[in-house]
Amino acid sequence: MNTHEIINEEKIEHLLEVGKKAGKEEVLDIIEKARDYDGLTLEEAAILLQIEDKDVLEKLFDTARFIKEEIYGNRIVIFAPLYTSNECTNNCLYCGFRVANKELHRRTLSPDEVVQEAKAIEHQGHKRILMVCGEDPKKTHINHITDAVSAVYKNADIRRINVNAAPMPVEDFKKLKAVGIGTFQIFQETYHRETYKKMHPTGFKADYDYRLTAIERAFEAGIDDFGIGALLGLYDYKFDVLATLMHSQYMDDLYNVGPHTISVPRLRPALGSGLEETPYPINDEEFKKIIAVYRLTLPYTGIILSTREAAYLRDELLSLGVSQISAGSRTNPGGYEEDDREATQFETSDERSLDEMLQVVCEQGHLPSFCTACYRANRTGEAFMELAKDAHIHEFCQPNAILTFKENLVQFASDQTKEKGEKMIEKELEKIDDKKVKEETLKRIKRIEEGEKDLYF
Secondary structure (H helix, E strand, O other), X not given: OOXXXXXXXXXXXXXXXXXXXXXXXXXXXXXXXXXXXXXXXXXHHHHHOOOOOHHHXXXXXXXXXXXXXXXXXXXXXXXXXXXXXXXXXXXXXXXXXXXXXXXXXXXEOOHHHHHHHHHHHHHHOOOEEEEEEOOOOOOOOHXXXXXXXXXXXXXXXXXXXXXXXXXXXXXXXXXXXXXXXXXXXXXXXXXOHHHHHHHOOOOHHHXXXXXXXXXXXXXXXXXXXXXXXXXXXXXXXXXXXXXHHHXXXXXXXXXXXXXXXXXXXXXXXXXXXXXXXXXXXXXXXHHHHHHHHHHHHOOOOEEEEOOOOXXXXXXXXXXXXXXXXXXXXXXXXXXXXXXXXXXXXXOOOOOOOHHHHHHHHHHOOOEEEOOOHHHHOOOXXXXXXXXXXXXXXXHHHHHHHXXXXXXXXXXXXXXXXXXXXXXXXXXXXXXXXXXXXXXXXXXXXXXXHOOOOXXXX
């Protein structure tokens, strides 16, 4: 398909204009319809993006909380990013890694150094990693990525590695598939072509179309879990959110698989950035609206929130529809072993450790999860979508979240976190309706207390 048809800018602008004309009753009807968690159309999402009325916004937020609870329960999946290189030949104006940034301390990790980083992440208590690197064909080619993934799987107790990488040909995606990655994540940054061109003046990343079609090549190679998103603040958020949803719909129509995750990174200051200010600033209320619209429109999709956001806002958003968060993050290669702030991609806001974050998650009534079971039980792609769209994924997620959190408490948690965590597990066990599953979960908890690891359904 012509890429202009995948992201039809004229249609997006038209839908947003029409959406402005919707009356309050129509808006409320759409919000009420969403409570069936069957998702919404692009037309309906465009209307919700126009909401300014505070009372209606609260209705929107309440519905987002309801849908998240119905599909995913109160679980929050936790992971950490691992940056293998900050060397890059692109010149993305918003990024600290851009080639024109002469202030940045450049570094590419060897496989052994990647393993050291992975072990440092593991010692925090993490089991899931998002591997990230800059785009330099000579330094961060496919073998750099696959060697790093293989080394971590072999030498650290990290159970699933998702990869955020540059677009690549099918042959390279096949290599990525062969080393056992989970989700392939790629952000279009902005779907608005003219803005994309301005923000990416030179480098391989300047090719909008090649980036947009990367996920289709990943599917051709057998990778059927993908994550997308826009860097919020580069262009009008209403356009980019609706374009992200249009991209999602296109993939769902083509493969019967929508995005496993959507990320909501908001533009942050970066050392050596080519932008003096955020082109399209987004306030906290607008940011909350974005997350809520994603949750109502794509109820089955995981929503990822990074440490870009401040602690107070991250805590609030745990209840609004977010289902995955990073914790204890570093955004520079080698950052977990030796934190060089002049090697980072962007500034983080939430500096709390994983242990501190686990306490907050529990205090708010959420169940931390380090689960990686779906990837290893072949519940990916269309198989995952069927469970998530029918709201049955919690049948696996609930006991697996309990088991992985229990393992973290036994191995890594502080006394204070253990106390809060054990109380949370007691409450969550009562939510397992299937008697046999509950009995087996209790047996496996006992086995974990006796030293066993990696037990899952």
